[in-house]
Amino acid sequence: MKAKEGVIELLNKILTADLTAINQYYVHAKMCENWGYERLYEKVRSRSMDEMKDADELIGHILYLEGVPNVQRLGTVHVGETVPEQFKADLKAEQEMLKILTDGVAHCAKAGDYTTRHMLEDMAKDVDGHIDWIETQMETISQVGLENYLSEQIKK
């Protein structure tokens, strides 16, 4: 099926943000594993996997709309040196992702592409969940202190 005006470009833009996020979260997860924070590793790794599922869906949808998925382009990967820095970088990435997705939803509604619109809405819902989780972690750290927080992340 032929895509509506600007939808392929939009989907490729989201794909770029997604591929960047996969790498960023995966590096953060593996750093947590390396530091011995098993619980955090599991959680952050699963967020990376969520992004991968989104990328899978996006690539499939771009092909269905007879476009070419741009898997070549990658944004800047922001890697934190510490757990709080990682949260800060991930939160920023998720907020940017939410912005691109909500702009995309508006564009699809205007262009009359309701399938893509629903897909992006579902993705935005997941991003909302991720933002909520990161903000909760940051709040917990500010309440119990970083040391206490991290010592809870050692065991699964």
Added chain:
Amino acid sequence: MYVCLCKGLAESDIHRAAESAGAHPDNLILSLGLEDDGCCGRCVENIHELVALASTRCFQCPLSPAPADRLDTQSGALR
């Protein structure tokens, strides 16, 4: 934060390089080897960001001085 993944450079590395070689774009590129083989070129493209970073105070390396305009001369605290 890591600022360059090709070279594995963190913010503290930028401050150290700026201190020994100076924060001029050319000096940073040369001393950090940002144009070496295998570098993606993003750092060179956005070198002004590294220069800006080099001129802010780094809390991880006590050697780097705070820029005069941000330092409260009476209390010694950062504005």
